[in-house]
Amino acid sequence: xxxxxxxxxxxxxxxxxxxxxxxxxxxxxxxxxxxxxxxxxxxxxxxxxxxxxxxxxxxxxxxxxxxxxxxxxxxxxxxxxxxxxxxxxxxxxxxxxxxxxxxxxxxxxxxxxxxxxxxxxxxxxxxxxxxxxxxxxxxxxxxxxxxxxxxxxxxxxxxxxxxxxxxxxxxxxxxxxxxxxxxxxxxxxxxxxxxxxxxxxxxxxxxxxxxxxxxxxxxxxxxxxxxxxxxxxxxxxxxxxxxxxxxxxxxxxxxxxxxxxxxxxxxxxxxxxxxxxxxxxxxxxxxxx
Ligand SMILES: O=C(O)CCC(=O)C(=O)O
Numbered sequence: 513x514x515x516x517x518x519x520x521x522x523x524x525x526x527x528x529x530x531x532x533x534x535x536x537x538x539x540x541x542x543x544x545x546x547x548x549x550x551x552x553x554x555x556x557x558x559x560x561x562x563x564x565x566x567x568x569x570x571x572x573x574x575x576x577x578x579x580x581x582x583x584x585x586x587x588x589x590x591x592x593x594x595x596x597x598x599x600x601x602x603x604x605x606x607x608x609x610x611x612x613x614x615x616x617x618x619x620x621x622x623x624x625x626x627x628x629x630x631x632x633x634x635x636x637x638x639x640x641x642x643x644x645x646x647x648x649x650x651x652x653x654x655x656x657x658x659x660x661x662x663x664x665x666x667x668x669x670x671x672x673x674x675x676x677x678x679x680x681x682x683x684x685x686x687x688x689x690x691x692x693x694x695x696x697x698x699x700x701x702x703x704x705x706x707x708x709x710x711x712x713x714x715x716x717x718x719x720x721x722x723x724x725x726x727x728x729x730x731x732x733x734x735x736x737x738x739x740x741x742x743x744x745x746x747x748x749x750x751x752x753x754x755x756x757x758x759x760x761x762x763x764x765x766x767x768x769x770x771x772x773x774x775x776x777x778x779x780x781x782x783x784x785x786x787x788x789x790x791x792x793x794x795x796x797x798x799x800x801x
Pocket of ligand 1: 635650665678758
């Protein structure tokens with residue numbers, strides 16, 4: 513077992529992932545692994561290494577489009593920062609995504625013989641962040657396709673529903689559609705992208721047509737959702753910050769598939785439609801021994 517892993521993943525957890533499209537693995541990682549990412553995340557914020565999605569939400573609202581957010585709390589407004597691909601520039605993020613126990617956990621959960629890193633992503637909602645994370649499905653943002661693609665959401669703080677825990681639609685990974693990507697703080701779709709409109713899962717859940725789950729988590733817990741699972745998150749109305757690092761991993765059968773309009777990655781130099789992911793673009797970070 514890799515040093516940062518406190519226990520093995522159980523068969524039941526693997527089955528839950530494939531049945532529900534989401535599983536919460538509790539007490540899996542040494543909390544020190546997450547604690548050690550606090551400074552690198554703070555550095556990104558201080559050096560503008562992450563985007564200010566709250567400012568983007570303001571710009572979208574100013575253009576007359578709807579932004580998913582709450583009223584500003586009396587204690588003041590916080591910001592939602594997000595960024596991707598920090599592993600390319602920062603050793604700490606490379607170690608976290610490529611050399612920790614996380615790739616092996618993805619391999620075990622997805623029943624894969626190898627794991628590629630697609631991207632890492634920082635998702636930081638300060639206390640008082642009013643923006644929700646709009647309901648979306650990850651796959652529409654990724655220029656790839658396959659049955660074994662997942663996101664591991666790793667909290668650096670204690671996270672509760674009021675601080676912006678991610679909410680997942682149980683079983684939606686089995687729904688047939690690919691949904692059109694949106695701007696994350698607004699359900700406004702990214703122009704030029706393709707796909708079906710994300711269904712109104714809140715209303716569906718009120719009618720008993722689907723189930724939404726969320727998990728209170730601590731550093732060391734990890735939620736893993738399938739790339740087709742619909743998910744979103746609330747604002748951070750708590751007095752705590754909500755920092756997380758998401759890792760997107762791809763397994764055996766993943767191939768390149770260009771999705772018009774979705775943001776491309778400048779470091780992907782070896783894209784061949786329908787071909788397996790290239791190790792230079794999406795490094796192989798784990799192989800079954
Ligand atoms: O942290 C959030 O607010 C959203 C997370 C998410 O959508 C993801 O990691 O795929």
